[in-house]
Amino acid sequence: MKVIGAMQTPGGDWRVEVVRHPSGSRWYRLIHRDNTVDFLTIGRVAELLSQAGVDMGELTEVDAPSARAS
Known part of the structure; x- marks a missing residue:
C-alpha cells in the first residue's frame, strides 16, 4: 500500500490519506x-468528519509519507 496524498486539520487532530493498493485500487x-x-x-469521510x-x-494538503504499511 502507498499513501499518495494527505490532508489534515490545522492542529493535526484529523488526517485523511489517499491510499493506493499495488493492484491500482484506491480508498481513503x-x-x-x-x-x-x-x-x-x-x-463516508465527509460524513464521519x-x-x-x-x-x-x-x-x-500536507506531505504524504512515501509509503505506509497497513
Missing part, C-alpha cells in the same frame, strides 16, 4: 489520534 483512510479507519469513500463537527473545508 481517516486517522484521529490512535484510531484509523481504512477503505472509505470520500463521501461532519458527525465529529469537523468541516472538510478545514483540511489542508
